[in-house]
Amino acid sequence: MPSAPKAKHSHRRRHDPTAAGTSASTSASGSGSGPKGSKPKPIEQRDGSGVPGISKLKASIRQTKRFLAKENLEPGLRIQTQRRLTALEADLAHAEKRNIEKKNGGKYHMVKFFERQKLLRIIKRLQKAIQHDEADSTSAQGKGKAQKGVRDAETQLHQARVMLNYILHFPNEQKYISLFPPTTGGELPEGDKKTPLPPHLDPGNASPADPSDARRLEILRRIEGMMERKEISATPEKEGRGDKVDVDVALAGAKSQQVGKAKDAQPDEEDDFFENE
Structure with missing residues (x-):
């Protein structure tokens, strides 16, 4: 009697609905995410x-x-x-x-660096000159000359500090206007050569014809006024820049305060207590 044929065992993998559901959910979740790295960062993580x-x-x-x-x-x-x-x-x-x-911060970084170093050396040199002249002024011989030297050096020291603050607080959204004439290769002068202080704040330089010179003088005057009002440091070589101040905004604020004071100072019709200065 012939034996019954053996049942063939199917080696085909059975369909697992659970596995299919898992893969489907995985593909569905993955399809929404898109390619790796295409998801935009939250706004608060894009920049400062x-x-x-x-x-x-x-x-x-x-x-x-x-x-x-x-x-x-x-x-x-x-x-x-x-x-x-x-x-x-x-x-x-x-x-x-x-x-x-x-963009401007990177473009003018080296120019500002060199000019800042020059001014720091000028400030140090003027401080030494003031100390030397003050010591000479104590003696009767050459007292008047020493006192005049102290006054001149103090004036130049003030101007040098204004120019240092000019570099530290110059508006970065504008093209930087250099304080010193351009040098070959932008290198610092040699140690035995004394860098003169630029005459931008001299009384004879009140109305320069060149637009760049006029703009430079305008910002220097604004910086000087901010130093007088103690909005920025009067000794930037010691204290550094601190919080950068927008020169144009500061000027607008100062003008609005002056307008407000002028309005408050106007005399009333029946009261002459307040007078314009």
Whole structure:
């Protein structure tokens, strides 16, 4: 009697619905994430200011303007969108200013470094000259000459400190205007050569014809006024820059305060107690 044929065992892998569900969920979750590294970073991680990039801000502004151009937009939604547009435009202006400051900071870094070193040496030299002349002024011989030397050195020391603050607080969003004439290769002068203090703050240099010279003098005068008002250090060679002050903003604030004081100082019709200075 022939034996019954043996049943063939199927080696085909059985379908596991659980495994299929797991793989499906995995692929579904992976499909949403996209390619590795394509997920944008949160806004607070993009830079120190928390403002997204310029291209993204411009795209958001275009999209917001297209949305505002729609007809029959609800008044409440329109007001909300206009506020968003205003905020986006402010962020864009801030981002563009930040990019310019970063670019100029790297571009003029070496020039500012060399000029800062020159001024520090000039300040040190003037301080020594003041000490020397003060010692000579105590003697009867040559007293008047020594006192005049002290006054001249103190004037130059003040000007050198103003120029040092000029370098430390120059607006980075603007092209830097050098204090010293350009040297070959931008190298510092040799030790036996005394670098003269630039005459930018001399009384005879009150109205330079060149626009760059006029702008430099304008910023120097602003810096000098900020030092007098104690908004920035009067001895920057000791204290450093501290918190950088926006020169243009500081000037606008000072002008507004002067206007406010002038208005408060105007005499009333029936009261002549207040007088304009």
